[in-house]
Amino acid sequence: MGILSNIEPKEVFQYFEELSMVPRSTFHTKKISDFCVEFAKSHNLEYIQDEVNNVIIKKPGTAGYENSDPVIIQGHLDMVATKTTDSDHDFENDPLELFVDGDLIGAKNTTLGGDDGIAVAYAMAILASTDIPHPPIEAVFTIDEEIGMGGANHLDTSVLNGKICLNIDSEIEGVMTVGCAGGYIYDTFIPIEWSEESGTKMTLSLSGLLGGHSGGEIQKQLGNANKIMARILYALGKEYDFNLVNINGGNAANVIAQFNTAQIIADSSQVQAITDAVAALETTIIDEFAGQEPTLSLKASVEGEATLNAFDADTTTRVIGFLYGAIDGVQCYDRAFPTAVESSLNTGIVETTEDTVKVKFQVRSSVATKLTDMQNKLDLATDLAGASREISGAYPAWAYNADSVIRPKALALYKDMFGTEPTVETTHGGLECGILFGKKPDLDIISFGPDLTGVHTYHERVHIASTQRMWDYLKELLKSCK
Template sequence: MPILDNLEPKEVFHYFEELSQIPRGTFNTKEVSDYCVKFANDRGLEVIQDEINNVIIKKPGTEGYEESDPVIIQGHLDMVCEKTELSDHDFTKDPLDLYVEDGFVKARDTTLGADDGIAVAMALALLDSDDIPHPPLEAIFTVDEEVGMGGAEGIDLSPINGKMLINLDSEDEDTIIAGCAGGLSFRLNLPIGRKSMTGDCLEVVIRGLKGGHSGQEIDQQRGNANKLAGRLLNRLNETMDIALSDIQGGAKDNVIPSSCKFTIVVHDSIKAEVIIENMLNIWKQEFGADEPDLDVIVNKTENAEKSVMTDMDMKKVIFFINNCQNGVYGFSRSLKGLVETSDNLGVVTTEEGKVSFVLLIRSSVSSKLEELKEAFIGWAEFLGGTYELSGAYPAWMYKENSKIRPIVADVFERVYGRKPNISTIHAGLECGLLSGKKPELDCVSIGPKMADIHSVNERLDIASTGRMWNLMKEILKECK
């Protein structure tokens, strides 16, 4: 039975629930792309699906709006796939387990995918409507936004006639986004040698951190499990003899890692456990109520033989994790209080012959992005490693003379009875890539209220979704 049947707006939540039944993690978007194509074909709408699964759907304007300038509605089809440690959810085949609680839609033990499923649901509801006045609509559904924005990078916009674009990938209902940071993914690979060692084997798991979006929530100083692991390893290494076997933390560069696991071999496990317990107490004092579920679990195997890193390679790994930049690197000088430049040590993995670190660097100023990139290149050269750059995307610069922004702002003030905030955002939005392909695009980004996106606590505000739906209908009515 549908879980969201009784929620308003019914048409929006109907499509959101249908999308939630389709596995649609990044790089696994063929099924949801085909769903959108079938939706268009069933309604006789013009549809284009490209070889990487981007979809464009066009709908003529309603009576009286036929000759109006087209309006583009844009969102992405993929979602971040995070789950609790105890969840057995398979994101490649299982539908999301939706439920409603305290005025929010949530997913049990996983991310919800409201980022950006709610955008697709709203666009489908608009395309399916027969009683909403609107100009010609051009819906753009991109893929693989969450890892490098590959869909926006690869899409051909030549079939698009509209110049006004409304991106529905924001989470702050009261804010009209008019610009965003650019970014890139930086991978540092450190080669490691190995030796055999016998002693007490300790598997140490740092867990329970809130995690979250590495752009929008980077200024909240949430704990980064990888960085905490580096700090703990450094304390252990300074205090006693240890050998590091492996370390694994985080799943995606755009997610603040909520857990990290490493394995060490020691000769005095009691001393090691005391150091670990003391560090946990220090962290609890430092974070206070901000990270109430932070915990460290230790599993011990006595007198075990284990393959471990050589001493120098272990020191390099610990040195980098403990000392590399992470978090806010600089605030905007023109928009006070907004993060300008940051990075997130999102992933640490131990592989055959190397340890890899993946960081997402963001900045709204291209020269500062370059500065931080060069700093990490310096790290790689200093430590004798190699590096790879990927997923670079440009900043979306604020446009002084916008046609769509004042329309959205005026309608917002009329609908809500107050002025909206107009700001830029420290996160990647596809408007940068799309306007780079088509410079005449005039973009804004809006969306209903969501919280803790990119984490298992992600939730979508039901009432806010209703208000945003009404706002969208009024905006389209004004675009005659």
């Protein structure tokens, strides 16, 4: 018996738990794709598994809906792979360790994959059902949404007959998403020149930040560990002599970095002063957050005298300067909806390799020219650092459809069922809807979902009662699509 076996809606959480047993981090989705194929086979359903491992499963309409137009239910198979710094979880091989805490479901020391496993679980529960009225269903499960949306970009939409698409990849119950930002991944590669340096090896560790979704939570101004560490190193570099040995932080481009570790080799006569300065900077930064980052921790540890290969002085300066000076965070709010973010970028990953320091940004905007403007600024910073660049994973914005048929129906149903008006908004987070609409312009799309919190972090939780309500809502919405 599974840990979710007695939690309603049982038919949804049965599949959610089964999905949680299959590793499915971004770029490692073959196992979960094959799981979906086996599900289709076991229920005698038509399926397509393409060469990149997207899966489409089709089910005929139930009695009375045989001649209705198909409805597409869409979600993505991959999940963000984030874990605590002391976790030994292997996202390529290990199942998630689920737990229940009151109304919340989480995973021990890791992301949960509610984003977007809950969509897949909903769809599977519909596909497996024998007593839920519905039109023909085309369940579209894409891969690698979280980094670059490669699955949606590759998807052959010519095999889809549905014109209504229910994207279940929104994370606040009662919020109906009707548009999203476009974006891309920007990688900077700063070349390393190594030199042999002697002194005292020290490790600066920044951890305990809340992190979060760089689309849905960038406006909260949460601490980005990569940017904070750059600030610390820049401040230390104005007063003390040291060379960087390595610097690493963050889990994914679209996650606000929760940790960063930098190793330095410092002038031995300045070690105590550096340690004291780091302690003072910790106090300053904690005070600046005014309680918003309650578990932030900045520590300097001394590892002893050493002679080792380190970044030479010029590389140290260029790496710190680039990380500190490159733009980050909210750049502009939407002028029509002042509480909505229009343009932002997130310094998601810093990684030291054998010959470069790689810095990965997630860039987002609902205005195409602003995407270009942010690229220009990153290009300038990259050039000044003597670095190279690579842009990948571009995806278009999903524009608001004034003539939508499904939107007024979905809004009216929500009010009828729950007695409150749902919120209609566009999201700064990237959704596959823009890519799908670009490929199939006759699609009428709306995005919704149950409450998920802490998405893209190891604080991620699925809210049980909300999952039940939105399950009931999904069934009624399908029933209305006749």
